[in-house]
Amino acid sequence: MSGPDAPDSTDWRVFRATGRAPGEPSRLPGPPPWRRFGGGPPLLPPPDDPEAALRRLGPGDHVPQLGPEQIDTVNAALLLRRPLLITGPPGIGKSTLAYLLSRELRLGRVLQWNIVSRTTLRDGLYAYDAIGRAQAIAAWQGAEQRTPADGGPPPALGDFITLGPLGTALLPYDRPRVLLVDELDKSDIDLPNDLLHVLENGSYDIPELVRDAARSARVHTDDPEQFAPVSGGRVECREFPVVLITSNGEREFPAAFRRRCLPLEMRALTREQLLAIVSGHLGSLPPDAEAMVDLFVRRVRAGGTHSLDQLLNAARLTTVDGFRAEGEGRKLIETLLRDLAKGR
Structure with a gap:
């Protein structure tokens, strides 16, 4: 790896938030x-x-x-x-x-x-299935009584x-x-x-x-x-x-x-970050992506409760053949980008 994200032998950091895995697993520093x-x-x-x-x-x-x-x-x-x-x-x-x-x-x-x-x-x-073990033991005991030679060992607790x-x-x-x-x-x-x-x-x-x-x-x-x-x-x-x-x-x-x-x-994402995330998830920016992101940012800054998932869902919908973001389609986009703090 070369460039600004390349590991520096003098840098104490092992995580750089690039999301790119190195060829070899990063060596973590020893614990205190x-x-x-x-x-x-x-x-x-x-x-x-x-x-x-x-x-x-x-x-x-x-x-x-x-x-x-x-x-x-x-x-x-x-x-x-x-x-x-x-x-x-x-x-x-x-x-x-x-x-x-x-x-x-x-x-x-x-x-x-x-x-x-x-x-x-x-x-x-951990979870312990006590009922399942009791049933398995009962079944094993029944098999032992019918065929003592072929019953096998009792069910192991670890199972x-x-x-x-x-x-x-x-x-x-x-x-x-x-x-x-x-x-x-x-x-x-x-x-x-x-x-x-x-x-x-x-x-x-x-x-x-x-x-x-x-x-x-x-x-x-x-x-x-x-x-x-x-x-x-x-x-x-x-x-x-x-x-x-x-x-x-x-x-x-x-x-x-x-x-x-x-x-x-974690702080609110900027407009540029949101556009890059939409592009990264969908492969490219849909035609209405910028207007949609601007609407999303305005609503977040107005104090609404909104999720990144809402923006990605709305952006994905606009890429479906035949879907139009105007008219009734606009109403659906508004629904997807609704304020989650207001219930429905």
Whole structure:
């Protein structure tokens, strides 16, 4: 790689927000002594998910959305092995940053944990299908009574445990996983505090496996068709994951939680950035794109709640053969670009 985006051996930054992956995976700087973890043995590299990155980032070159100070904040979080707490209005691209980081640093599939008001810490760590295991044991016992010689071993406990996005991110990979904790401000008031121990220690226990007579188990992970060994019921990372926590600012987080995160505020996109994003996602600018972007910018500046998805949907509609943006078509464009804060 050459040019302004080429790595500089004297530059402490490993992330430059270009969205272009180097030929070889970027080498991350070593963690501080207090952020080193001893999980193992190391697992194979995780699978990639280029289709998810394509949906989030578009097929063209990524349009820079971060300024120098914001890029430095991301690099500081990478260096210090601390979560990023990303704030900004809805639809501005907060969650997209996780896919940008994963592509540029070649860290594999993004693990996404979507938060709702009922979400608990255990939802992110693992799920145990107790009913499924009871049914499997009953079926096995019935088979044993019918054909004792062919019954086989009883169902393994690990077959009924599936690690969640957070639980998978804390497995002992040689390179950190990217974990997106989306819209934490929608959670129950206790969840940020519950996260503190896990984010500080990089480990957790699975009580069902701790109590199991077998010393090790093979469990499902959040990655499709992937498994991981767990010894003694304890999971500990080797490299602390790249954790991105998004918030729409619906409430404040406890000081103890904010102390463990680096704050990153996403700012409104400029007209030029919006035009470049539309062009990158659609391959070229539709004829009415500039007028549509100007309307979008005016509405955002007037204090409305609008999402980048709305603009991309409206722009895509104008590229369909036979669609006209005048008359009734104009009314449909207005509907797509409506203020989301006003309900319908």
